[in-house]
Amino acid sequence: MWGSANEKQEFGLLYPYFYGTSEERNYAKAIKTIKKLAISGYIPAIFTLGFASEFGHGIRKNDNMAFENYMRAAKEGYPSAECGVANYYMRYRPKHNACEHNPQAAVKWYIRAARHGNPGAQCNLAGLYLSGHGVEKDPEEAYLWASMAVYCSSIRFRSAEVYRDQAAELIDDESKGRVEQRWLALKDQLPYDWSEHSVYWRKLWEEAQGLESV
Incomplete structure (x- = not known):
């Protein structure tokens, strides 16, 4: 759906750094590659960079960067990003300056994400x-x-x-x-394979492992 086979494999192999065991998890180790893939326009990496920015995973917390990357991925129809954009429009506590509080805009993006199975x-x-x-x-x-x-x-x-x-x-x-x-x-x-980011990333990880073992 998004990206080349090489991009999917490279991104897939990063899954344990975000969703693996406590011993495997290492956000900072994955961020350099995620940034590179995001710069190349790989949509799941763009969303992940937004997610990392929102929660401070391996990168400094930055609501503006989070919202910007969510919006970039949302405009390409990535469901978790559409939901992320909606969450920012809906949230007004804790205070952020990424966007205005706009429940109507949030509903619009929630509907898009919901119809995409998120x-x-x-x-x-x-x-x-x-x-x-x-x-x-x-x-x-x-x-x-x-x-x-x-x-x-x-x-x-x-x-x-x-x-x-x-x-x-x-x-x-x-x-x-x-x-x-x-x-x-x-x-x-x-749902689609890509309706939920963590589920899709795990699928790419499983496929990447298969490619590596060939």
């Missing part, structure tokens, strides 16, 4: 449809996206389960039937 965005979108923050309240939409988050997540997603159950109490059987039809249609498409 479970974090799906869960956040469900919460907004329940609260009416940045969008009109719509428990039917909340039920749909919370259900999708539960389905798409690589681990048990308890927050999404809570939103799903809360939304279910607010809609009737006819509404649930409509959601069920939409859920089944989405379920046939989502």
Whole structure:
């Protein structure tokens, strides 16, 4: 989907430095290669550079750099980056100067990420449809996206389960039937291999190991 075979292999081999065991993890060791791949335009590396900048993983914490890199990757349709952009638009505590607080813009990016199968965005979108923050309240939409988050997540997603159950109490059987039809249609498409960054990176790592052993 993104990048050459060589870029995917080089990036894939960095997976343990971010998501491996405590002994394997070494953010700083991976950052030099991630920066190089990001400069070349490799989208997963651009997102990772944003992620590292947001949380200070192997690089100085910098919200402006995080948002800039998230936006670069989001404009190319990378779901975790779309969710990252939305999170910045939604967040106003702790204070940052990366962008304005704009719940409506956040909803737009959450919707894009949710439709690309990102479970974090799906869960956040469900919460907004329940609260009416940045969008009109719509428990039917909340039920749909919370259900999708539960389905798409690589681990048990308890927050999404809570939103799903809360939304279910607010809609009737006819509404649930409509959601069920939409859920089944989405379920046939989502998630993509690249819907969730850590899952996609692990897939690239597994493929890279296979290439290395040949």
